[in-house]
Amino acid sequence: MISHSRRHCVVELQALPSRIGQIRRIVSAQLRHWQLDPLIDRAALGVTELLSNVHRHAQPDKTCVVEIELRLGRLTVSVIDSDPRLPVLRGAPAGPLETSGRGLALVEALSEAWGVRERPDGPGKVVWFSLTAAPAPVAPTLPVSIVARPAREPARTVVVGVDPATVPAALPVPAPVAVRPG
DSSP: OEEEETTEEEEEEEOOHHHHHHHHHHHHHHHHHTTOGGGHHHHHHHHHHHHHHHHHHOSSOOEEEEEEEEETTEEEEEEEESOOOOOOOOSSOOOTTOSSSOHHHHHHHHSSEEEEEEOTTSSSEEEEEEEEOOOOOOOOOOOOOOOOOOOOOOOOOOOOOOOGGGSOTTOOOOOOOOOOOO
């Protein structure tokens, strides 16, 4: 189910790998609609990490809700699931050969703020991050200078029809004359 209003968008889904790419595209499209193009990469990466965590860790199922909200110059992206276990940011960074364990550290690095809270309406949690939202720059409009000049009538063109058979072959061709606008 997808619902959205001018400043709020909610998508309910199963956090499966095939759906994560779709959610990235939905988030990107919504941010373009809100003219927040500079935030697309960070928001899409952050929501991917949070959904990947739901896919890997959430129990009993992978059902979750992604919510993006633009309020008072701040974009907040939240992922809500039914697993009551709260995620923990690793104290030590993941090693270079480890294939997981960087998700929350990445969310922390790309956002201005992030956090976790228990769901007030039942079991589960909300993991969120926020970004300062500034609309995409609009190309400045430059003033157009208009200079008034008197209008001149265009030169009249005279078309003469000539039968080529009546023209002698050795007529001299006049040299072109340069005309200067006056």
